Amino acid sequence: MRPAPDTFTTSRDADDWLAEKRTEIRRGDWQDPDAGAVDFREYALLWVKERRLSQTTEELYHRLLRLHILPAFEGLDLDQITAPRVRSWRSERLDTTGADTTVAKSYRLLKAILETAVEDELIRRNPCRIRGAGKETAAERPVATVDQVDALADVLGPRWRLMVFLGAYGPLRPEEQAELRRKDVDLDDLTVRVRKAAPELTTGKRAEGPTKSEAGKRLVVLPAFLQKDLRRHLDWYAERGPDGLLFVGEKGKPFRRSTFGRKWRKARATVGLPENFRFYDLRHTGHTLTTRSGATLKDTMVRAGQSTERAALIYQHSDTDRQREVAAGLDQLVRARRTAAESQASGTDVARDT
Numbered sequence: 001m002r003p004a005p006d007t008f009t010t011s012r013d014a015d016d017w018l019a020e021k022r023t024e025i026r027r028g029d030w031q032d033p034d035a036g037a038v039d040f041r042e043y044a045l046l047w048v049k050e051r052r053l054s055q056t057t058e059e060l061y062h063r064l065l066r067l068h069i070l071p072a073f074e075g076l077d078l079d080q081i082t083a084p085r086v087r088s089w090r091s092e093r094l095d096t097t098g099a100d101t102t103v104a105k106s107y108r109l110l111k112a113i114l115e116t117a118v119e120d121e122l123i124r125r126n127p128c129r130i131r132g133a134g135k136e137t138a139a140e141r142p143v144a145t146v147d148q149v150d151a152l153a154d155v156l157g158p159r160w161r162l163m164v165f166l167g168a169y170g171p172l173r174p175e176e177q178a179e180l181r182r183k184d185v186d187l188d189d190l191t192v193r194v195r196k197a198a199p200e201l202t203t204g205k206r207a208e209g210p211t212k213s214e215a216g217k218r219l220v221v222l223p224a225f226l227q228k229d230l231r232r233h234l235d236w237y238a239e240r241g242p243d244g245l246l247f248v249g250e251k252g253k254p255f256r257r258s259t260f261g262r263k264w265r266k267a268r269a270t271v272g273l274p275e276n277f278r279f280y281d282l283r284h285t286g287h288t289l290t291t292r293s294g295a296t297l298k299d300t301m302v303r304a305g306q307s308t309e310r311a312a313l314i315y316q317h318s319d320t321d322r323q324r325e326v327a328a329g330l331d332q333l334v335r336a337r338r339t340a341a342e343s344q345a346s347g348t349d350v351a352r353d354t
Contacts (some may be wrong), residue, residue, distance in 0.1 A: 014275075039077060043122075059202065078122050081127050090133060104134050107133040118147060124146065142274055142281055144273060144277065144282070148273060151164060158236065159250070171286030176256065178255070182241065182246060183243065186196075187227070193218075197211045197216065215301075218303075219323070220303065220323070221324045224327070264279055307314065
């Protein structure tokens, strides 16, 4: 037995309310008014735990909850989070942070949590109903030239030179390079096998595990001009043994993002690249150069390890032979640019002498 939320003026009004509730029960639409009295914070943290996410995604969700969501909704029950409260929260976050991308991520997370609450029949309707609020509009990423990539590699020095080239001409993600082993490199065929990834968490811990997606497991055919750098790196810097890491720091330990970041920022400033040019943007550079070398969209997606299940069906015909053609085109493009730069430099020296 449950009481009505209010008293009624007439018995007829009470009978109408009772008939309405009985109709909802018969249709399966009736909802326990106390079902939504669940603490949002506890529900959200349990939601993240039950998803069995990768360590990096779990870390991201906890950060978004801690910094952007819980300060506004902690202490509320699920049924107390209303559409007006969500709108006010999003507007306040946009005004306070100015970080549209982060706010969009936070909104998507909140919406996903509350959508599960709807499925659990704890609330009747998701209060996150702002059209387009979860969409990110990231700015176009900067692209480096071949000369700038070479300059970055020179400034960073021999130990990190190959990492720059694999980032641009692989193009491999930083977390993929962090987990590359000696056995993944075939010097004769000039290929690199990406099997796993090891992103670094904010705690400094390496989160060794699978690649970002199934498409991330791939064989990358490298352009021929990298053979000398690859051979030298294997001889000078890679750990010994088939399971030895390809990239380690000066003390022989897996390289740290914080330590490499300082070197990267210094090299970026020396080369004259903008401050918003991240190491990850070498991948965007690689995409652009690969396309210019004649690769199709299929080739670039497979080469970079980017695809959903639907995309995997589209790109599956870009096989190793085609990847060799792409690598050859990239090799030709870079060699031509380097030759032109050397000729220009020689011409300038001759003119200066005369």
